Amino acid sequence: VHVYLTRAVGILRVLAALQGTREDAWKAEEPGKILHEIRYGEMARTGAIPHTPYFGTVDATPLFVLLFAETVAWSDDRVLYADLLPNVRRALDWIERYGDLDGDGLVEYRTEAGASGHISNKVWKDSGDSLHDRAGRQVRGAIAAVEVQGYVYAACARLAEVAARMGDTAWAAELRERAERMRRTVEDLFWLEDDGFYAQALDGEKRRVDAISSNPGHLLFCGLPSPERAARVAHRLAAPDLNSGWGIRTLSAAMPTYNPMSYHNGSVWPHDNSVIVAGLRRYGHTDLALDLIEALFQASLADPLQRLPELYCGFPRSDTLGDAPVTYPVSCSPQAWAAATGHLLVRSLLGLEVDHTSRRVRIDPVLPVWLSRLTHTNLAAFGATYDLDLARHGDHITVDSDGPLERA
Incomplete structure (x- = not known):
């Protein structure tokens, strides 16, 4: 946002124009929901896959609200605020009416993949095997992913500031209360005291999915944890089972489903790490943030084109493996998330x-x-x-x- 405000505005307007308007199980569309992906190839045009667009994710909608609030905060663009406020209200309504599957105040998704082209885990770690408990068992049911709750908290908290600036003090108070309810719920239900960390998710029975993963690092970016718990999360992220030396792994090397060559179970994603870095800076854990920035910088220098790929393998950094992370064979490069990583890292260095x-x-x-x-x-x-x-x-x-x- 701080570099390309006009692009942020354009993205918001496109997503608003494509916002869900009806219930369509094939496309996972619901009123107010923000799309996951749109494609234009032959399979999409013939209806063989649902990506026209496909709405099978639960994190895009709160992130849309957060991007709106952040963009207005940086631009003070009152035309944009007025134009997209109806879309933002519909997105917030989706979070409450459709995203919360059981009325407990959390946003959940069901793991049933369903028809061809649908995904099982409807979050950024969207592979079918990305969610297991500490015993390695696959998790099913209505899943409440920890980072999604953080996004909802951050969206409501940031939007409350913007609404107050725009003169809607009553709505700002409602948004602050909504954010505080989410903060309390996450602190009560997701915290793993013995680990000093948050659960990756709650399963369909509201049991903590206690695998140690990178996901709770996103809560620091969102500003949800107390300073005391944030310090414990930062300490846990720094441990060698999570910190590979080339960045934070998606899954701890101590977990039974860890595989450094997997897509989401032990690999390192630059965008994931940039979000964690921003959170570490937010809470004052600068040394670890700088260590991760150095790791990502060195990884980019080792790339033949000196850029960060979508992901790389999570093998530990060591002299025996050379001066570069092990390449993930089918990693996209260039990739939009990875390209944005540098901007967020610079913002973290600036403390902007x-x-x-x-x-x-x-x-x-x-x-x-x-x-x-x-x-x-x-x-x-x-x-x-x-x-x-x-x-x-x-x-x-x-x-x-x-x-x-x-x-x-």
């Missing part, structure tokens, strides 16, 4: 946030030891663009900018 109320950009920069200077051009905020130049002098970082910055 925007105060919608004061219309000021706040910065709390850090630089790793191997980076002495960082220049960011075309930072977009409130209808203008600014340039930043950071330089490290010993333990001190200087910041030059032509924009209205407020340094922490």
Whole structure:
């Protein structure tokens, strides 16, 4: 958002135009729901697959609301706010009416894959074998994924700030209360005290899916955990069964279904790590954040085209395996998520946030030891663009900018 505000606006308008309007089981469409994927090939055109578009995910809808709130916060675009507010309200209604399958305040999905082209796990880890408990048993039923609840919390909390700025104080209060209910529910139901970590999900019987995975790292990005629990999560993420040395694995190496060459059960995804890095910075766990940034940077340098792929294998970083992560053979490169990773990592280095109320950009920069200077051009905020130049002098970082910055 802070780099390509116009693209964020375009994405929001396209997703709003394609928002679900009816119940269609073939496409997994429901009123207010945001699409998962759209395709234009022969199979889609002939109706052999449902991707026209396909709505089989539960995370896109709260992420749409979060992107809307974040974009308005950075741009103060009141036309966009007015234009898309009906779509946002429909998305929030979907979260409450359709996303919550059993009235417990959580967003769930059913694991039955159904017809050809449908996916079983309707979250970003969407492979059919990406969810097991600590004993290695496949999880079934109505699944409440921990990161999805975090997205709902963040969407409501951020939108409350924007709504208050726009003068809708009553709705802002409702959104804050909705966010707080979600925070309490997640803290009560997902926390694994003995592990100092959150469960990956709740299963259909509301039992904690206690596999140790990267998913709870997204809660830090969302700002949901208490500082005390966030510190324990950060400590657990740093452990070698999760931290491969090339980034956080999707699944702990201590789990029975761990496979470093799998798609979602032990591989390393750059976008997943960038979200975790942003969360670590949010809670002040800068050392681990910088370690992960260094790992991703070195991985990109080792790539023949010096870019990050969709994912790579989760083998531990070691001299015997060389100075590059083991390639995942069919990883997409370029891939949109991976391409966006660099922007979020730079934002994390800058400690960049925007105060919608004061219309000021706040910065709390850090630089790793191997980076002495960082220049960011075309930072977009409130209808203008600014340039930043950071330089490290010993333990001190200087910041030059032509924009209205407020340094922490």
